[in-house]
Amino acid sequence: MSWTMTRKALWDLRWTTFWYALGLALYTLLIAFVYPTFREQSAQFEEIVRNYPEALLRAFGIEPGQGLSSSFGAFMHAEAYGFVWPLVAAIFVIMSGAAAVAQEVERGTAELWLSVPESRPRLLAGKLVALLVGMLAVVGVSVLSLLVAAPLVDAELPADAAAQLGVVLLDFLIAVAGISVLFSSIFSERGKAAALAAAVVLAMYLAWVIAGLSERFEWLRYLSIFTAYRPREALEGSSVSWAGLLALLAIGLGSMLASLAIFRRRDILV
């Protein structure tokens, strides 16, 4: 792996990572500070939520049977980590992942670092490590902000629950990153790579929503990374599904390995 490339890629990602990490942490804090109000009026909220269509609840990551539990974990899941957080973080990862190869080919800058005595897979691996560090920072800052906010709003969030949440979030982002980098290694325009990665992630999301609505389409859940993305279990302190997490990791790392193999063989036409 090329550390020179990692350092360069980290430098490139620094501001994007900073702003996404800050934005998601502030959003986490904002939602956490709404929690006391919710807790006081949980009965009324329950009533409102009961009247929402099932499809809408599922679309926002809420299991209709579970309703809105008044626990801090369930609230943070429903308001942040079930929908908004993964959506925003996925945008960060898709844009950054799609840039890894495609943008450099598009701008013609790849030609220079492909003239150095370092293999293509090692160069790309260097970029992937930087992306991983960026994702780790975004996840870490969000989880940290949640840990800081919980005692301030009189809620309980055990450290191991927070750690599990971190693992779930990071695993999810690794899967999204794998898909994005895979498209980036195939195409020569960042826009195209990002659009296709976003389309695949969106299709997986819709597959997961539809699978939950009808037994006939339940099989669709096996086609979606969102089936394995279950931050609520982590937030509520119950044990997470390690099989699902391993599946996310396998998709992410598998796609990354495929992208290394594709990048090794492809023509670079700048």
Add this chain to the structure above:
Amino acid sequence: MDSLPIQVNGLTRFYGKTRGVDDLAFTVERGEIFGFLGPNGAGKTTTIRLLMGLIQPTRGSARIFGLDCWRDATAVKSHVGYVPGDARLYEAMTGAQFLDFLAGFRPGIDPARRRMLVERFDVDLSRTIKHLSKGNRQKLALVQAFMHDPPLLILDEPSSGLDPLMQRELLTFLREEQARGKTIFLSSHLLYEVEQVADRVGIIRDGRLVAVATIEELKRQRTRRMEVAFSMPIDLAQLASVDGVQVLQVREGGRWVELGVSDGLPVLLRRLSELPVVDLVYAPPDLDSVFMGYYQRQEAITGERAR
């Protein structure tokens, strides 16, 4: 590294059905400056991309110091300094950051050599690249290619964007590098540039190698255009009879003549001095003159065969 710096054999690359280069075969000897001449779109950059392992050949092979340019691309690059045509650099970096970044991949670069190059090519390292002119970006691309002191330089239109003084400085530098035993593959569409430094020249057109010749052969074989205007129609035989001169076009009832001059200039000038010349344009020795020479020879050979 006993093998030839560059050895190209049957090298072919198609982009779908479009021909990039077809069946190229040439070698570049150690310590030689090899000019690679051709008009824009002839296949020069495709050849260089094949040499740099950026694209895979459809057929044939390219070898650098005996290493296959595609399969052993990583090893090849430790022996090569490369200036891409129209080099695109990282806009947000300063010149110094850019050189540091690329130096990071090649441990052991002599800081004194880097300093020497920066001073010699007068590169401003403190400004961000987006604020640099095309010429200054090109100078930065040159420094990054030379700074690790490689035995082979592959340069794609290296003087592009440089002012005339800096162009001259570059050619002087290339001659000095050659004297230090370096091999240089210089791709260009500028004949005068290649003629000044190259020992041999490969000429490429429409993806095919037209010829490989020494500079002396090249000078002998080129045909330069001359346009002459007269105050009255002249007897064309007076010009056409000069050895090495061909009448290419006649207009205005014989008062304007275009000639192809490959030899016999002193005789031609004497003849012209006896004619009522009002204007004369002698085209510079550009790439066209070389192609014209080669095509005329080709036609002559085909004509002989037909007879």
